[in-house]
Amino acid sequence: MFDLNKITRNNIKNLVPYSSARDEFKGNEGIFLDANENSFGSVIEGNFNRYPDPLQKAVKTKLAEIKKTFADNIFLGNGSDEAIDILFRAFCEPGIDNVIVLPPTYGMYEVSANINNIEIQKVNLTQDFQPNLDKIISTINANTKLIFICSPNNPTANLIDVKSIEHILRNFSGIVVVDEAYIDFTDDKSIIEKLDFYPNLVILQTFSKAWGLAGLRIGMAFASKEIIRIFNKIKPPYNVNILSQELALKALGQHEKFQSVTRQIVTEREKLKEVLKEISFINEIYPSDANFILVKTSDAQKIYDYLVSKKIIVRNRSKITLCDGCLRITVGTENENKQLTGELKLFEKTLNEQV
Numbered sequence: 623m624f625d626l627n628k629i630t631r632n633n634i635k636n637l638v639p640y641s642s643a644r645d646e647f648k649g650n651e652g653i654f655l656d657a658n659e660n661s662f663g664s665v666i667e668g669n670f671n672r673y674p675d676p677l678q679k680a681v682k683t684k685l686a687e688i689k690k691t692f693a694d695n696i697f698l699g700n701g702s703d704e705a706i707d708i709l710f711r712a713f714c715e716p717g718i719d720n721v722i723v724l725p726p727t728y729g730m731y732e733v734s735a736n737i738n739n740i741e742i743q744k745v746n747l748t749q750d751f752q753p754n755l756d757k758i759i760s761t762i763n764a765n766t767k768l769i770f771i772c773s774p775n776n777p778t779a780n781l782i783d784v785k786s787i788e789h790i791l792r793n794f795s796g797i798v799v800v801d802e803a804y805i806d807f808t809d810d811k812s813i814i815e816k817l818d819f820y821p822n823l824v825i826l827q828t829f830s831k832a833w834g835l836a837g838l839r840i841g842m843a844f845a846s847k848e849i850i851r852i853f854n855k856i857k858p859p860y861n862v863n864i865l866s867q868e869l870a871l872k873a874l875g876q877h878e879k880f881q882s883v884t885r886q887i888v889t890e891r892e893k894l895k896e897v898l899k900e901i902s903f904i905n906e907i908y909p910s911d912a913n914f915i916l917v918k919t920s921d922a923q924k925i926y927d928y929l930v931s932k933k934i935i936v937r938n939r940s941k942i943t944l945c946d947g948c949l950r951i952t953v954g955t956e957n958e959n960k961q962l963t964g965e966l967k968l969f970e971k972t973l974n975e976q977v
């Protein structure tokens with residue numbers, strides 16, 4: 623049913639990618655006079671005078687081991703944003719094709735669609751933030767190329783039922799993008815283990831959340847070797863810089879630290895949830911499998927403004943589909959969470975005094 627050749631844009635199929643100097647000669651040793659680099663070194667301390675590895679082989683080799691996949695099934699980009707943009711440029715014909723998103727969800731899919739002049743079709747999640755399968759399937763038309771599913775979903779924090787994801791994978795001849803930016807904060811398994819069963823599956827993950835490396839800008843995509851080959855054809859040749867590659871590799875070597883910090887964040891999340899339950903103007907605390915919590919409040923704007931006045935910034939999501947009155951709170955350190963809940967309790971007291 624899924625035919626990669628059929629859904630790839632003709633200009634991409636015919637594209638002759640830029641061949642960098644480092645693509646042509648693979649060795650590490652020699653006198654490199656092929657890329658117009660500065661053989662004298664960098665102006666500052668450190669060795670940044672050479673272009674980085676275009677395919678980030680060292681990082682991918684280590685990552686493949688951790689994710690139980692192969693380097694050829696991995697794309698690394700300048701944040702997940704780059705992978706999202708490449709999906710549009712590879713598979714969606716501007717002004718003709720469309721994609722499906724499931725609000726409330728991550729805003730970048732729609733922004734990237736708009737930049738690429740691709741129509742967005744919205745099929746809202748149900749009240750319990752799960753996909754409306756019948757509606758999604760009936761919304762698919764001949765020009766639908768991508769369906770974005772975020773699990774755990776931002777901003778609702780819940781996992782999407784994997785049976786639903788697989789139903790969509792089986793009933794759609796385009797690409798299903800499963801964004802797992804927050805997968806490390808849940809006990810559920812990544813859908814990476816099903817990559818071999820679904821040639822139309824693209825999984826996004828990131829170094830920005832559980833790995834604590836948002837500033838390095840490294841996103842990952844996992845897919846069939848054929849899809850990854852298309853990604854690599856489109857990406858700028860040197861899209862992940864040397865420092866980011868080196869530090870990502872270093873981070874991957876500290877898997878135990880990664881796991882212990884991730885566990886700590888989950889512990890803090892559960893503690894924070896308990897304290898938030900005591901606050902009267904928080905009407906609902908949604909289940910979270912992520913490093914943030916969505917809460918429904920009686921007056922999101924007022925609470926948001928109060929917190930800002932105390933230099934505590936949360937995300938006001940109250941204007942978003944199905945998120946009336948909602949604030950999204952990132953789990954902080956124990957101390958940060960204490961300050962947050964302390965201020966919320968003070969605010970509660972002033973409300974009570976006004977009554």
Ligand SMILES: *Cc1c(COP(=O)(O)O)cnc(C)c1O
Pocket residue numbers: 700701702703704728772776801803827828829830831836839840841
């Ligand atoms: C934070 C986040 C990302 C990560 O984006 P990067 O560009 O890799 O920093 C991706 N998807 C979702 C849903 C997110 O919330």
